[in-house]
Amino acid sequence: MKAFAQLYSSIDETNSTNEKVAALTEYFRTAPPADAAWAVHFLSGRRPKRLVGSRKLAAWASQEADVPQWLFEESYQSVGDLAETITLILPDTGSSSELPLSQWVDRLLGLRGEDDDVQREVMIDSWRELDRRERFVWNKLITGDFRVGASHRLLIRALAELSGVEEGVIAHRLMGAWEPTAEFFARLLAPDTQDADVSRPYPFFLAFPLEEGPESLGDFADWMVEWKWDGIRAQLIRRAGQTFLWSRGEELLSGRFPEVEELGALLPPGTVLDGELLPWVEGAPLPFAQLQRRIGRKNLGRKILEEVPAAIVVYDLLEERGEDIRTRPLSERRTRLAALLEPVASAGRLILSPAIPAESWEGVARARQTARAAGAEGIMLKRRTSAYGVGRRRGDWWKWKIDPLTVDAVLIYAQAGSGKRAGLFTDYTFGIWEGDHLVPFAKAYSGLTDQEIRKVDQFIRRNTLEKFGPVRTVKPELVFELHFEGIQPSTRHKSGVAVRFPRMARWRKDKKAEEADTIERVRSLLTKCPTTSA
Amino acid sequence: MPLLTLTDRGLYCEPGDFYVDPWEPVDRAVITHAHGDHASWGSQAYLTSESGVGVLRARLEPNARIRGVPYSESVSLNGVTISLHPAGHILGSSQVRLVHRGEIWVVSGDYKTDPDPTCTSFEPVRCHTFVTESTFGLPIYRWPRQEDVFAEINGWWRSNAAVGKTSMLYGYTLGKAQRLLAGLDPSIGPILTHGAVERMTAAYREAGVPLPPTRYAGTAERRIEARGAIVIAPPHASGSSWTRRFGAQSTAFASGWMLVRGARRRRALDRGFALSDHVDWPGLLATIQATGAGEVWVTHGFTGPVVRWLTEHGVHARVVQTRFEGERDDEVSEGLEEVTAGPRGSGAADLEGELTG
Numbered sequence A: 001m002k003a004f005a006q007l008y009s010s011i012d013e014t015n016s017t018n019e020k021v022a023a024l025t026e027y028f029r030t031a032p033p034a035d036a037a038w039a040v041h042f043l044s045g046r047r048p049k050r051l052v053g054s055r056k057l058a059a060w061a062s063q064e065a066d067v068p069q070w071l072f073e074e075s076y077q078s079v080g081d082l083a084e085t086i087t088l089i090l091p092d093t094g095s096s097s098e099l100p101l102s103q104w105v106d107r108l109l110g111l112r113g114e115d116d117d118v119q120r121e122v123m124i125d126s127w128r129e130l131d132r133r134e135r136f137v138w139n140k141l142i143t144g145d146f147r148v149g150a151s152h153r154l155l156i157r158a159l160a161e162l163s164g165v166e167e168g169v170i171a172h173r174l175m176g177a178w179e180p181t182a183e184f185f186a187r188l189l190a191p192d193t194q195d196a197d198v199s200r201p202y203p204f205f206l207a208f209p210l211e212e213g214p215e216s217l218g219d220f221a222d223w224m225v226e227w228k229w230d231g232i233r234a235q236l237i238r239r240a241g242q243t244f245l246w247s248r249g250e251e252l253l254s255g256r257f258p259e260v261e262e263l264g265a266l267l268p269p270g271t272v273l274d275g276e277l278l279p280w281v282e283g284a285p286l287p288f289a290q291l292q293r294r295i296g297r298k299n300l301g302r303k304i305l306e307e308v309p310a311a312i313v314v315y316d317l318l319e320e321r322g323e324d325i326r327t328r329p330l331s332e333r334r335t336r337l338a339a340l341l342e343p344v345a346s347a348g349r350l351i352l353s354p355a356i357p358a359e360s361w362e363g364v365a366r367a368r369q370t371a372r373a374a375g376a377e378g379i380m381l382k383r384r385t386s387a388y389g390v391g392r393r394r395g396d397w398w399k400w401k402i403d404p405l406t407v408d409a410v411l412i413y414a415q416a417g418s419g420k421r422a423g424l425f426t427d428y429t430f431g432i433w434e435g436d437h438l439v440p441f442a443k444a445y446s447g448l449t450d451q452e453i454r455k456v457d458q459f460i461r462r463n464t465l466e467k468f469g470p471v472r473t474v475k476p477e478l479v480f481e482l483h484f485e486g487i488q489p490s491t492r493h494k495s496g497v498a499v500r501f502p503r504m505a506r507w508r509k510d511k512k513a514e515e516a517d518t519i520e521r522v523r524s525l526l527t528k529c530p531t532t533s534a
Numbered sequence B: 001m002p003l004l005t006l007t008d009r010g011l012y013c014e015p016g017d018f019y020v021d022p023w024e025p026v027d028r029a030v031i032t033h034a035h036g037d038h039a040s041w042g043s044q045a046y047l048t049s050e051s052g053v054g055v056l057r058a059r060l061e062p063n064a065r066i067r068g069v070p071y072s073e074s075v076s077l078n079g080v081t082i083s084l085h086p087a088g089h090i091l092g093s094s095q096v097r098l099v100h101r102g103e104i105w106v107v108s109g110d111y112k113t114d115p116d117p118t119c120t121s122f123e124p125v126r127c128h129t130f131v132t133e134s135t136f137g138l139p140i141y142r143w144p145r146q147e148d149v150f151a152e153i154n155g156w157w158r159s160n161a162a163v164g165k166t167s168m169l170y171g172y173t174l175g176k177a178q179r180l181l182a183g184l185d186p187s188i189g190p191i192l193t194h195g196a197v198e199r200m201t202a203a204y205r206e207a208g209v210p211l212p213p214t215r216y217a218g219t220a221e222r223r224i225e226a227r228g229a230i231v232i233a234p235p236h237a238s239g240s241s242w243t244r245r246f247g248a249q250s251t252a253f254a255s256g257w258m259l260v261r262g263a264r265r266r267r268a269l270d271r272g273f274a275l276s277d278h279v280d281w282p283g284l285l286a287t288i289q290a291t292g293a294g295e296v297w298v299t300h301g302f303t304g305p306v307v308r309w310l311t312e313h314g315v316h317a318r319v320v321q322t323r324f325e326g327e328r329d330d331e332v333s334e335g336l337e338e339v340t341a342g343p344r345g346s347g348a349a350d351l352e353g354e355l356t357g
Helices: A002-012 A017-030 A033-043 A054-065 A069-079 A082-089 A101-109 A116-129 A132-142 A152-163 A167-173 A182-189 A258-266 A288-295 A302-307 A330-347 A361-369 A450-462 A519-528 B050-059 B146-162 B176-183 B195-206 B241-246 B261-265 B281-291 B303-312 B331-340
Strands: A223-229 A232-239 A242-247 A271-281 A310-320 A350-352 A376-383 A397-401 A405-416 A425-434 A437-444 A464-468 A471-474 A479-484 A486-489 A497-500 A503-507 B005-007 B010-013 B018-020 B028-030 B045-049 B066-069 B074-077 B080-086 B094-100 B103-107 B129-134 B166-170 B191-193 B230-233 B249-254 B271-273 B295-301 B316-319
Touching: A002 A017, A002 A033, A002 A132, A017 A033, A017 A152, A033 A101, A033 A152, A033 A182, A054 A069, A054 A082, A054 A116, A069 A082, A069 B303, A082 A132, A101 A116, A101 A132, A116 A132, A152 A167, A152 A182, A167 A182, A223 A330, A223 A397, A232 A258, A232 A310, A242 A258, A258 A310, A258 A330, A271 A288, A288 A302, A288 A486, A288 A497, A310 A330, A330 A350, A361 A376, A405 A437, A405 A450, A405 A519, A425 A450, A425 A479, A425 A519, A437 A479, A437 A497, A450 A464, A450 A471, A479 A497, A486 A519, A497 A519, B045 B050, B045 B080, B050 B066, B050 B195, B129 B281, B129 B303, B146 B166, B146 B176, B146 B249, B146 B271, B166 B241, B176 B195, B176 B230, B191 B195, B195 B230, B230 B241, B261 B271, B295 B303, B303 B316
Parallel strands: A310 A350, B018 B028, B028 B045, B045 B066, B103 B129, B129 B295, B166 B230, B166 B249, B191 B230, B249 B271, B295 B316
Antiparallel strands: A223 A376, A232 A242, A232 A271, A271 A310, A376 A397, A405 A425, A405 A471, A405 A479, A425 A437, A464 A471, A479 A503, A486 A497, B005 B010, B010 B018, B074 B080, B080 B094, B094 B103
């Protein structure tokens, strides 16, 4: 645990990517392979499920620290992170652990299904064995909240540097399902790249946001234009008689989209498609909010499947008849994709993402204006000669989103954030005018600079009208320009509307609260978006 | 009636007709220490500890009327006996002990119980009523051993120096900066200071506090050869154009708040060192017990939790809303401190009601 905690601190204590990669490489060079495998598992964002409830952890830590429960909670409010609160509140015993990470993970997994007394004993013994730094990492693993300040890309870079294997190959080997074992770690770094796993998806290639007009991209004829769909990015894989549906978050979506999965059987063996899962009715998408109704459900009843049927709108072909064709030019992949989908088009759920017919950049700009009506969130621009790359790269694929909808709203409630924003009021609720009072309209957490956050935080502290638990009612004075992607009627919101992706675009210091927008103006935005079809 | 009452100018002693750490100009002010939230401008006359006169003068108007008394020596004012006792917070910091008709009150100001080579160590004082700060009044705040923290700081500096980087170490200009200086290992490399730090360091040297040699990293030079050096600067200098002259650098902040990871991460600095000039949770509880006070007034910090904890343990305690701020966790306020420390009004004009006794 000591070495892994040290790695965690080294990464946490620098903002330099080179130093982070150096720390990772050094750890993987020296760690026992079984430890290294678990480190890769955790660092790539795979987290163990929480095996012990936070309430129990808090209670046991309070007892061990001889602190009353309410005081533990006050401390937690201030720290904003359970694992860290426990770490700080427990007495230091002066011991630390040389036991390898893999054995600590065994101890962690051993908690599953044990009764409270056993779990309590294991936790308290662990806390006593570890120093502060180790205790923090251990608590983070226990609470299922382990995150580290190194991106997936840095992890891949470090493993590639260590093994001499190309980054793309490492990235691919880290996709899909694998068990963190010493054998896995050996395979991960193996120079021989002829390894096979029928379920494994390819790393997704991601578009870069286009900041200025598309003219900067050069000759229009070199580019393919498509809609940017607002759904769930996914790969549909058909290999060896089995079908796998993966989300971009590398989650296997088995059973979640049965009507899409069953389409796998229509595809020839050795096929990997890249596309977007969308709620699809009569040749057009429903708003994303409808898809969200399905995402949260464990059991998909007949009703929801009928109301919100899903389709996959496909825009790329990554593997054909077992051959990885990602390096072939897009135009060729697209032709092959169209040919592949043609015989199955009649199923109506496996749809070739249409190319938008435009003859110039002006035409593209015009099409973008109609994106919202088409149920899309913008335009994709892909270079016809481009390969299917790995990760987010500048140059060949661009997304040109539609301008967001905007509303000026007044800050009315605030709540402290957590993690990096613990102890600072960073989570805001905004109101709009309905007659002479403000109705809550949207919550937003992002968009301000750190300096603005501190200023707003100070304003909130000095202008709190009431406190309800962690929520403060604030003197309605500050106006913010909110941006959002879509708007829907809603019976669950006081304002009667729900918005998608609200964020703060600007602090309108030039506006007074009375000048913020009204409910009437917000309702008028509803007509700009396609509404829910019954 | 209580010996002290809270007014909108500060804590007022009616029988003695003076204030302790007033935030508005008054006739007579007894000052616990020279930080901006405790020592404000414009009062007619000040009383502070003898060792604190120099730093207080550096913070007030040049002709402010300041009287210094040695620790533990009594001064009588309108029948109230005042004596000052070391608070261990910064150079010259005191607890103010007031005695009137057998009632003993102690105002802690800011204090820490850990030893500090740049000031006299804290001594608990027995009293009936204790007015305490509570900046770090939560059980998560338990300071690591300061030897370990200084070993970390020097280790960080050493490894930066080895790769030709400048170490930018941010800490409050008065007190923290000098405590840092005293704990640095000057054999690692040169020590540079920001102007605001240099001014206060000079006041410490004049008071006879031994500190390693420092060089003022002035504003004139565009680029300073600072490879391997450590630069001590106030938090608000972090990220300013002033820092660019030092070339490749690693950044760190020394403050009690740095014990909590989120507080460090939101500053986007490389390192945070948990070094505080305030009392931690165990120190706070031990001190309150050592005073023997039956009544405790809790000021600036985590007042609510501290009062509740004391009440549950049989001590009469209440929250007193002062304008003291303790150690701040944000640059905005630190910036404000520089502003509010500036002259207010015309300064000390006609002196009347000077401290006597």
